[in-house]
Amino acid sequence: MRATVLFILLLVSGPVARAAESATPASTSVPADSVIETLKVQREEIKAPKHESLRFLKDHRVFVRSQLDRLRTQVTREHTNGVQILDARYLKLKEMSAAIAAAQDTIGGEQARAAQQSLLSSVTELGKLEASLDLMDSLLVDERARLLWLEKDFVGHQETALVIVIRGLTGQGLPTGIAIAEENEVTHVTLSDADRASLARGGIAQIFHEFVEPRTHALQVKLEGGAWDTRPASVVTLDAPRDRLTFLELDLSNALTLSSLNTRVWYR
Numbered sequence: 001m002r003a004t005v006l007f008i009l010l011l012v013s014g015p016v017a018r019a020a021e022s023a024t025p026a027s028t029s030v031p032a033d034s035v036i037e038t039l040k041v042q043r044e045e046i047k048a049p050k051h052e053s054l055r056f057l058k059d060h061r062v063f064v065r066s067q068l069d070r071l072r073t074q075v076t077r078e079h080t081n082g083v084q085i086l087d088a089r090y091l092k093l094k095e096m097s098a099a100i101a102a103a104q105d106t107i108g109g110e111q112a113r114a115a116q117q118s119l120l121s122s123v124t125e126l127g128k129l130e131a132s133l134d135l136m137d138s139l140l141v142d143e144r145a146r147l148l149w150l151e152k153d154f155v156g157h158q159e160t161a162l163v164i165v166i167r168g169l170t171g172q173g174l175p176t177g178i179a180i181a182e183e184n185e186v187t188h189v190t191l192s193d194a195d196r197a198s199l200a201r202g203g204i205a206q207i208f209h210e211f212v213e214p215r216t217h218a219l220q221v222k223l224e225g226g227a228w229d230t231r232p233a234s235v236v237t238l239d240a241p242r243d244r245l246t247f248l249e250l251d252l253s254n255a256l257t258l259s260s261l262n263t264r265v266w267y268r
Helices: 002-021 052-059 061-082 088-155 193-200 226-230
Strands: 161-167 177-182 185-190 205-211 216-224 234-239 245-251 262-267
Touching: 052 061, 177 205, 185 205, 193 205, 216 226, 234 245, 234 262
Parallel strands: 161 245
Antiparallel strands: 161 205, 177 185, 177 216, 216 234, 245 262
């Protein structure tokens, strides 16, 4: 195809070259009625064939078929000659491998289930612990409220008091002091000169005046000094009402001869 195009170009270029040589020079005038013809030479465009491989296959289909037949024959021959009898041990090993894999999956599932149950039990125990802590908090709140009430009741304005007076002794037989004990707390009272003078005239003397708890009290009264040291202590029981002033009178006129003291209680 290219040779043909070159041959055509050579044929056309010869007359054109001769016409150019015999042409009138540029200075020669050209007649007005003359016509100038222009010849344009282009190279023929060569288009590439579409699907050249398909054309090759079509032209050589017999050869391609023969090669495919040879390939099928070779593959068949190789498979036929390569067949061997499998050892039963390989199959057993395959079954054992599958059983091991299944056992591992089972163990993994059991471990995951055990971990989940442990987590659930831990969460349950945490819930129980939280409930116990909430109960303890509520009990502490109640206890705090009770303590505040008790503190307000006992530390606030206290009006429950006990006053102890003595009478009935005259002359020189007066004790030097009196010991008043309650629940291992002992209070020693020493009679003053004014107390002795009041008792000598047949009056009374106040020996104790303190705030006490509003409850039943058991007092142990022991007279001290001289012959009074040999006399055992006397137990006096009395009730102290709330916000009341309780008076306890000890009559010592027959204290040396009687086993217990004569007492009298009144309230204000």
